[in-house]
Amino acid sequence: MSPRPSQPPEQAEAKKFAIIQATLDAIVAKGPAAVRLGDVAKAVGMSIGTVQYYFASRDELLAQAFSFHTATVLLHLEEMSKPGDDPRGRMARYRLHDAFAAVHGVGMHEQRSRIWLELVTAARADEGLQNCVDAVFAGWRKLFRTIVDEGLERHEFGLFQLSAAEVVDTFLAIIDGFDLATVAGHGPDPQTMTRILIETADRLLEG
Amino acid sequence: MSPRPSQPPEQAEAKKFAIIQATLDAIVAKGPAAVRLGDVAKAVGMSIGTVQYYFASRDELLAQAFSFHTATVLLHLEEMSKPGDDPRGRMARYRLHDAFAAVHGVGMHEQRSRIWLELVTAARADEGLQNCVDAVFAGWRKLFRTIVDEGLERHEFGLFQLSAAEVVDTFLAIIDGFDLATVAGHGPDPQTMTRILIETADRLLEG
CATH class of the missing domain: 1.10.10.60 (Homeodomain-like)
Structure with missing residues (x-):
């Protein structure tokens, strides 16, 4: 100093x-x-x-880097949650599809999936990093839950065996699972990931 | 020595x-x-x-530990892929449900999800560990693919927008995503995970 x-x-x-x-x-x-x-x-x-x-210190640098990355992801999610002003943007189904298509670009770092896995594993014994992890989960949940609830309200969507929260957690699991698969060298290309998310959502939320 | x-x-x-x-x-x-x-x-x-x-050495010990854990997981998956001799075991749908219900117990270590995340992140620059990761992916894919193909052959299942391989990769993503969520402190209980897998499979493979 x-x-x-x-x-x-x-x-x-x-x-x-x-x-x-x-x-x-x-x-x-x-x-x-x-x-x-x-x-x-x-x-x-x-x-x-x-x-x-x-x-x-090194620890301070790592904490700030993870924290900055988290803030970037959250800003991106916030941006995604704004309804578009094109006519498609008004239907919950297409807002959900648009959100899925944007998943790949979240975080403005081409290796977001690896940073995310490192953050989750490093948060083990670090309260600050765990706060970042919690904020990212909350951000994704809020984004999808808002759209799902809107679609349910307007009877665009229907629920079957799973609650809205469980459907949202299924979207998060698929996104996180493909992040893990990407780090592991077994991930799908972005288009396939989007297609799988859309198809799963359409099936789980058939109106 | x-x-x-x-x-x-x-x-x-x-x-x-x-x-x-x-x-x-x-x-x-x-x-x-x-x-x-x-x-x-x-x-x-x-x-x-x-x-x-x-x-x-320490590296040797870590490699052997990850390798032993991988072998345990693969043995478990092999066991799960044998058709049961109860009448339910003959229907692909119920074999799939049984496999989902058994996911939580795979690996004989209560913290399988954390070991899996550590293995995937550590495999970055280690060919031996990457072989373990590849083998685990192959084991899960084979287990589910065998059951899905059987159900398709017998017209118990039907495919829509996704191929059989993509449906199987969706199951893997959900399992891996919930593993990540569990490590992150945001995972569902095992019963909920099973229910979500069953519901997603039933919807994606409606016959």
Whole structure:
């Protein structure tokens, strides 16, 4: 925490952002346990001292990187939950389909699935990371639950053996399961994932 | 690799088994990156030298533990794929339901879901572990695919927008997704998971 020559705040933000991106890349490449401040500093062309000026420790850096990633995912989900102003956007069925089609792009990081798995496994003994995990679950649940409830209200959808909450958790399970499959090298392509989600939703919510 | 006083082979096997169980427990408790030979030795009341007699290194021990766990899961899946000799066992629909009900018990370790997530994330740069991951995917796929194909052949099941392989991958995704949710502290109870799998299968395979 040495004193720094004054710099415009946007420059400091840009540096922090670059460090966090490099940290997320390192998490994807090697897992959080193998992330070193020195490697991150090297990747962004800064000294370790500069990295430490923004992030006091390795643990702090990892926590901030996971937290930033979580905020990005939540922003994206928030965006997805706004009804579109095209006519299709008004029908719950198509809003659900649109949401499924957008799943692949959530998180603005091509390896979102790997960061998500690393976050879930690392949250084991870290309350801050567990809060991130809880927030992501809550964000996805809210997105889908809002659309499902709307479709039920308008009698576009019908429930059978499963409650609305259970149908939503089934969507989440399929998304998380394909995230795991993707990390494991057995994932479907994005189009197939979207098709499977749409078909499952149409079948579980037949109106 | 010091010479050992001769001992009956079953005693050596029992010791190896105890060490592997303690290793899996440590993976569940702390993640593979934090597993130490010394802690495992302490947990089973042996010297580090004894542990090293059976497992040359920490990496070797982790590889063998994941490999043993994988073999247990595959044995279980093999067992599940045998048609029962009760009359229900003859109908593909009920064989599928029975398989779903048995999912929770696969692996003989109460924290199978956590070991599975750790294995998938650790396989990143380890060919041996990736082979375990591939074998587990193949085992689950074979189990469900056999039953689905049989039900299709007998016209118990019908396909709609998804192929048989895609329906099977949907089952796997739901199981893996609930594994992830369980590790994340957001998983359903085993009965709910079974009910969701059965309902999804019934809807996706309506005959």
